[in-house]
Amino acid sequence: MYWYDGALQKTPIAAFDLTDRGLTLGDGIFDTASAHNGRLFLREAHLERFAAAAEALDIPFPGKQASEALDALAAAVGDGVVRLTLTRGGGARGLAPPKGPKPLLFGAAAPPPPPFPVLSLAATAIRRNETSPAARVKVLPYLDAILGFEEARAKGADEALFLNTQGRVACLASANLFAVFGGQLATPPLSDGVLAGTVRAFVLGKAADLGLKAIERSLDFSDLLRADALFATSSLKLVAPCRSLEAASFASVENEVVLRLQAALRDAVAAACGRL
Amino acid sequence: MYWYDGALQKTPIAAFDLTDRGLTLGDGIFDTASAHNGRLFLREAHLERFAAAAEALDIPFPGKQASEALDALAAAVGDGVVRLTLTRGGGARGLAPPKGPKPLLFGAAAPPPPPFPVLSLAATAIRRNETSPAARVKVLPYLDAILGFEEARAKGADEALFLNTQGRVACLASANLFAVFGGQLATPPLSDGVLAGTVRAFVLGKAADLGLKAIERSLDFSDLLRADALFATSSLKLVAPCRSLEAASFASVENEVVLRLQAALRDAVAAACGRL
Numbered sequence: 001m002y003w004y005d006g007a008l009q010k011t012p013i014a015a016f017d018l019t020d021r022g023l024t025l026g027d028g029i030f031d032t033a034s035a036h037n038g039r040l041f042l043r044e045a046h047l048e049r050f051a052a053a054a055e056a057l058d059i060p061f062p063g064k065q066a067s068e069a070l071d072a073l074a075a076a077v078g079d080g081v082v083r084l085t086l087t088r089g090g091g092a093r094g095l096a097p098p099k100g101p102k103p104l105l106f107g108a109a110a111p112p113p114p115p116f117p118v119l120s121l122a123a124t125a126i127r128r129n130e131t132s133p134a135a136r137v138k139v140l141p142y143l144d145a146i147l148g149f150e151e152a153r154a155k156g157a158d159e160a161l162f163l164n165t166q167g168r169v170a171c172l173a174s175a176n177l178f179a180v181f182g183g184q185l186a187t188p189p190l191s192d193g194v195l196a197g198t199v200r201a202f203v204l205g206k207a208a209d210l211g212l213k214a215i216e217r218s219l220d221f222s223d224l225l226r227a228d229a230l231f232a233t234s235s236l237k238l239v240a241p242c243r244s245l246e247a248a249s250f251a252s253v254e255n256e257v258v259l260r261l262q263a264a265l266r267d268a269v270a271a272a273c274g275r276l
Numbered sequence: 277m278y279w280y281d282g283a284l285q286k287t288p289i290a291a292f293d294l295t296d297r298g299l300t301l302g303d304g305i306f307d308t309a310s311a312h313n314g315r316l317f318l319r320e321a322h323l324e325r326f327a328a329a330a331e332a333l334d335i336p337f338p339g340k341q342a343s344e345a346l347d348a349l350a351a352a353v354g355d356g357v358v359r360l361t362l363t364r365g366g367g368a369r370g371l372a373p374p375k376g377p378k379p380l381l382f383g384a385a386a387p388p389p390p391p392f393p394v395l396s397l398a399a400t401a402i403r404r405n406e407t408s409p410a411a412r413v414k415v416l417p418y419l420d421a422i423l424g425f426e427e428a429r430a431k432g433a434d435e436a437l438f439l440n441t442q443g444r445v446a447c448l449a450s451a452n453l454f455a456v457f458g459g460q461l462a463t464p465p466l467s468d469g470v471l472a473g474t475v476r477a478f479v480l481g482k483a484a485d486l487g488l489k490a491i492e493r494s495l496d497f498s499d500l501l502r503a504d505a506l507f508a509t510s511s512l513k514l515v516a517p518c519r520s521l522e523a524a525s526f527a528s529v530e531n532e533v534v535l536r537l538q539a540a541l542r543d544a545v546a547a548a549c550g551r552l
Contacts, residue, residue: 002294012366016292018278018382024361026302026417057419081369085300090288093357093386095418095425095449106294110369127441131403132420141302141417142371143333144408149371165403165441173371 001076003069003084003107008076012108020104022087025095026141028104029053030085033198033235034112035074036273040082042235043070043272045198050084052196053137059088059103069107077109081236087140115238116262118253121172121230121245122157123221124148128170130193135170138195149173159232161224161245164193169219175232175240176200179224180257185214192218199233202268203261210260229255238265277352279345279360279383284352288384296380298363301371302417304380305329306361309474309511310388311350312549316358318511319346319548321474326360328472329413335364335379345383353385357512363416389512392538394529396520397448397506398433399497400424404446406469411446414471425449435508437500437521440469445495451508451516452476455500456533461490468494475509478544479537486536505531514541 004014022028031050033040040046047067054061066084073082084107091098126148129135145160152160152173161177164170169188171177176197178187185207188194207214224230229252230242239261241252252258269275280290298304307326309316316322323343330337342360349358360383367374402424405411421436428436428449437453440446445464447453452473454463461483464470483490500506505528506518515537517528528534545551 004294012294013291014294015289016294018280018288018290018292018384020299023296023299023363024306024359024416025422026419027422030300083300083369087299093359093384094389095422096429097422097426108294108369113370125407126409127405127407129403129405129408129420129441131401131441132405133402133423134419139419140300141419143302143410143415143417144405146301146303146371146373147409150373153372165405165407 001073001109003073006065008072014106017090019090020087021089021091022085022104022140026139028085028087028140029057029059029138030083030140031138032081032083033070035077035080035082035109036269037275038075038078039273040070040074041269041272042198042202045201046070049138049196049198050086054086056133056137057139059086060101062103062105065105069105073107073109080112081110083108085140113236117237117240119158119232119240119242121159121161121242122152122155123246124151124160124162126162128162128164128193130164130166130170130191135193136190136195145173163221167220168192169221169224170194172232175234175237178203178231178233179219179227180229180231180255181227183212183257185212185257186217186219188219189216197233198235199238199265202265203233203239206264210264212257229258231258238262277349277385279349282341284348290382293366295366296363297365297367298361298380298416302415304361304363304416305333305335305414306359306416307414308357308359309346311353311356311358311385312545313551314351314354315549316346316350317545317548318474318478321477322346325414325472325474326362329415330362332409332413333415335362336377338379338381341381345381349383349385356388357386359384361416391514393513393516395434395508395516395518397435397437397518398428398431398522400427400436400438402438404438404440404469406440406442406446406467411469412466412471421449439497443496444468445497445500446470448508451510451513454479454507454509455495455503456505456507456531457503459488459533461488461533462493462495464495465492473509474511475514475541479509479515482540486540488533505534507534514538
């Protein structure tokens with residue numbers, strides 16, 4: 001199901017402006033949320049992040065439309081994935097943004113991927129470029145993520161680990177990463193080139209309730225190897241235990257902290273949407 | 277003028293697949309060439325680079341269509357800019373490329389910008405990410421270039437200088453950069469995160485004919501400050517002298533090497549297309 005020009009439509013084919021800068025230059029943002037029982041999990045967090053991303057790129061944010069599109073797609077798909085895309089709209093050739101931008105908002109809903117997948121990780125040689133503001137925003141350019149992901153898959157892994165240009169741990173191709181040390185959780189700070197994941201924020205905020213200490217701090221690859229468990233977070237994966245990173249194995253699937261976080265996510269989804 | 281679905285059309289509006297990965301993930305490439313008298317300058321070099329970019333991203337290359345589109349747009353615009361875009365086409369949600377991709381090719385022609393512009397440069401804090409293969413390919417993701425360009429313009433400059441993650445000189449937002457030291461030209465190697473510019477290659481290949489020595493070597497910011505002249509190259513700017521870099525001024529406009537290269541470009545355009 002798709003949302004375009006203010007309404008739901010069944011086909012992805014739409015009358016589209018080929019000068020749209022989202023298409024020609026990657027000049028736009030998106031956001032992906034999971035729907036359960038026709039309702040969005042962490043709905044407000046997603047809308048706030050989407051608005052903040054628009055502000056970061058100085059794209060006027062059509063808040064009412066975005067809100068309507070999210071709900072319409074969630075209701076239409078029931079259980080699934082809802083994605084909204086916002087581009088800067090059409091423009092003349094060249095890098096300079098148009099003076100009076102007419103942003104384009106559209107959306108799509110898709111079937112749900114399995115929650116809580118178990119992942120094997122391989123490091124990619126492509127570095128996450130934390131020097132760019134775009135590294136902390138869910139922008140359309142995902143080519144580095146695609147290339148790193150394919151590199152990891154070619155090695156037989158499920159996901160790619162990105163270090164940043166300083167050699168510190170950043171994130172996976174489409175997820176944040178946490179390391180568990182005893183009862184402590186650590187995840188890289190946004191300044192290391194990390195997207196402000198909604199489930200990342202949920203975990204950081206929920207940890208204290210679970211008797212855990214959660215901190216944002218820079219991590220080296222060797223820190224990961226010393227961890228008791230690793231897990232990825234994303235709107236779709238929720239809390240995904242990592243069973244391996246390159247040659248190292250982790251008992252993340254049975255790690256008590258990971259299990260408690262998964263249970264907390266299940267409860268939160270049920271509270272917000274009725275059930276997982 | 278636009279080219280879509282195998283034919284010229286006057287409107288940029290087209291029936292477009294909203295699942296196109298060029299739009300949703302920046303998963304595609306483009307190429308921009310200048311047309312004079314209805315003919316493309318460095319036509320074969322552009323087609324070869326476009327094909328190489330497609331190969332780098334493993335996108336099947338519709339060579340015959342691309343060739344036809346280039347010529348049709350050049351003939352239609354007469355004097356101007358011709359751009360072709362090739363995306364991986366539509367796909368299901370997620371990073372994994374579709375198994376049987378149906379790439380989308382489309383094009384546009386626009387009026388010509390002035391050749392040989394004189395540029396002031398400001399350095400951007402965003403680094404060119406030479407660790408990504410995408411740094412050497414004309415890929416759709418241009419958001420870092422846009423953000424760096426806007427940062428430079430906010431400082432009153434015309435273009436942005438990007439260093440790479442190692443702190444070495446890479447390029448401008450939409451041009452390659454050369455430094456002139458006496459009768460010697462130097463430009464960063466592709467491995468420093470540089471696009472294989474067609475005019476860059478022309479200059480490197482033509483230098484010997486003009487009694488100049490041209491080399492590819494890594495440059496530091498301080499090397500640029502020691503240069504007699506700086507100039508940018510691109511398909512549209514051709515050879516653009518840089519009059520300043522941050523607080524430093526350069527007599528690039530009257531530099532003999534720059535003038536000889538501009539004359540050589542003028543001659544080459546005239547030979548290929550009839551006149552500049």
